[in-house]
Amino acid sequence: MREIDVKIICETVKQLFIDSNYNLCQDIRNKLNEYKDLEVSEIGKEILDKIIENADIAAKKQIAICQDTGMSVVFLEVGQEVCFIGGDINEAINMGVRKAYNEGFLRKSVVADPIERKNTGDNTPSVIHYNIVPGDKVKVQIMPKGFGSENMSRIKMLKPADGVEGIIDFVLETVGKAGPNPCPPIIIGVGIGGTFEKAALMAKRALLRPIDKRNSDSFYGQLEKELLKRINDLGIGPQGMGGITTALGVNIEAFATHIAGLPVAVNISCHASRHMEAVI
Amino acid sequence: MYIRIMTPLKDEDVKKLKAGDHVLLSGIIYSARDAAHKRMQEALRKGQDLPINLKDQVIYYAGPCPARPGEIAGPYGPTTSGRMDKYAPEFIKLGLKGMIGKGERNSDVIEAMIADNAVYFAAIGGIGAYIAALIKSQEVVAYEELGAEALIKLEVEDFPLIVAIDSSGNNLYTTEPEKYTGRYSLLEDKADMGDD
Numbered sequence: 001m002r003e004i005d006v007k008i009i010c011e012t013v014k015q016l017f018i019d020s021n022y023n024l025c026q027d028i029r030n031k032l033n034e035y036k037d038l039e040v041s042e043i044g045k046e047i048l049d050k051i052i053e054n055a056d057i058a059a060k061k062q063i064a065i066c067q068d069t070g071m072s073v074v075f076l077e078v079g080q081e082v083c084f085i086g087g088d089i090n091e092a093i094n095m096g097v098r099k100a101y102n103e104g105f106l107r108k109s110v111v112a113d114p115i116e117r118k119n120t121g122d123n124t125p126s127v128i129h130y131n132i133v134p135g136d137k138v139k140v141q142i143m144p145k146g147f148g149s150e151n152m153s154r155i156k157m158l159k160p161a162d163g164v165e166g167i168i169d170f171v172l173e174t175v176g177k178a179g180p181n182p183c184p185p186i187i188i189g190v191g192i193g194g195t196f197e198k199a200a201l202m203a204k205r206a207l208l209r210p211i212d213k214r215n216s217d218s219f220y221g222q223l224e225k226e227l228l229k230r231i232n233d234l235g236i237g238p239q240g241m242g243g244i245t246t247a248l249g250v251n252i253e254a255f256a257t258h259i260a261g262l263p264v265a266v267n268i269s270c271h272a273s274r275h276m277e278a279v280i
Numbered sequence: 281m282y283i284r285i286m287t288p289l290k291d292e293d294v295k296k297l298k299a300g301d302h303v304l305l306s307g308i309i310y311s312a313r314d315a316a317h318k319r320m321q322e323a324l325r326k327g328q329d330l331p332i333n334l335k336d337q338v339i340y341y342a343g344p345c346p347a348r349p350g351e352i353a354g355p356y357g358p359t360t361s362g363r364m365d366k367y368a369p370e371f372i373k374l375g376l377k378g379m380i381g382k383g384e385r386n387s388d389v390i391e392a393m394i395a396d397n398a399v400y401f402a403a404i405g406g407i408g409a410y411i412a413a414l415i416k417s418q419e420v421v422a423y424e425e426l427g428a429e430a431l432i433k434l435e436v437e438d439f440p441l442i443v444a445i446d447s448s449g450n451n452l453y454t455t456e457p458e459k460y461t462g463r464y465s466l467l468e469d470k471a472d473m474g475d476d
Contacts, residue, residue: 054408105354240453
């Protein structure tokens with residue numbers, strides 16, 4: 001049994017949320033540069049330029065890339081030989097978020113109740129997902145999730161007979177309907193299979209993977225490429241003002257499902273797709 | 281080519297702006313988003329005055345991060361405008377001349393813009409750090425308890441905007457994407473899509 005003080009988790013969560021809000025991920029930055037050269041729309045090129053310049057300013061001044069510093073999503077992979085000591089793990093995570101958003105000058109965007117809508121003032125509570133795995137390590141993955149793109153995400157319970165074409169159609173329809181709203185160029189997480197909630201969770205987890213890494217299953221790796229090509233052929237372009245850069249990446253996660261079902265979830269992220277991880 | 285414009289907006293300024301024009305906007309604008317719009321609409325329902333006179337003004341759909349000490353403003357990019365569609369036609373009737381945000385507007389808003397000569401500018405979503413540097417002053421005018429969602433008076437200098445929908449109803453979001461449909465596949469060099 002390995003003991004880990006929850007204070008370490010708290011500090012890690014705090015640091016990850018601050019860093020990820022200030023510093024654009026390298027994989028996204030590389031893709032922005034690549035697409036800036038490929039983009040055929042003049043407005044599109046100019047927008048991509050400003051997005052890159054913005055990332056430079058944020059990193060230099062150590063301020064948020066985007067004012068929507070998101071609702072905090074935390075994935076915790078806990079080794080089964082780990083024992084947390086020193087307090088409540090959930091509270092430690094929320095304390096880390098509270099500190100990050102207060103000390104890091106990040107926007108507090110969480111309301112306590114979806115109907116009453118009173119701001120909690122510290123960006124808590126977090127959405128926390130736990131997963132128990134073998135070993136004695138803890139992997140902390142965090143994602144400050146902006147809602148311009150979250151609002152454009154969708155889930156559908158397809159019929160098995162709808163097959164791959166049904167999946168492609170649903171993803172294209174979702175991206176098309178979203179248009180300029182999720183701040184294209186976007187990153188798309190797709191969850192295929194499982195149950196209703198499993199598909200949504202896989203779609204979110206897919207956004208944690210770097211966009212230059214294809215799914216290790218070659219069928220899904222190919223499907224990611226096919227989807228990216230067809231999405232960029234939609235013409236939506238940077239900020240929905242036309243162009244070939246609608247998406248920078250498509251990541252798919254798949255899981256076993258029921259004989260009667262083919263759930264598909266599409267979780268959209270804006271170009272400021274922020275995520276980071278640490279292993280303790 | 282940028283067109284330089286000062287607020288408050290004059291009718292003739294609005295009339296000459298066409299969808300696709302690049303604008304550098306300077307002067308006073310007001311930031312307000314979901315909660316402030318709701319409050320303002322409630323005030324109107326109760327027959328109360330609004331905290332600001334909307335005539336010839338520009339509303340920026342945004343809610344900022346807090347500023348670091350010594351800085352005027354924190355990151356301050358646009359939010360999705362569609363959520364304010366419910367409120368915009370009434371504000372346009374009261375004289376609102378310009379809106380800044382990102383994303384599409386519904387037909388009610390566009391009809392109101394045509395009827396009362398208003399313009400909708402798109403700011404680039406997700407460049408809040410860039411926009412922060414263009415803000416010369418920031419002052420909460422009303423609803424301070426809403427934090428980032430308060431009604432805030434801003435002075436901006438050379439805020440780069442694109443006319444997304446003009447006062448004749450020309451809409452960049454409708455006209456532009458179709459010009460690029462299928463263009464990606466035609467490129468000789470495509471983006472590196474990564475290894476399987």
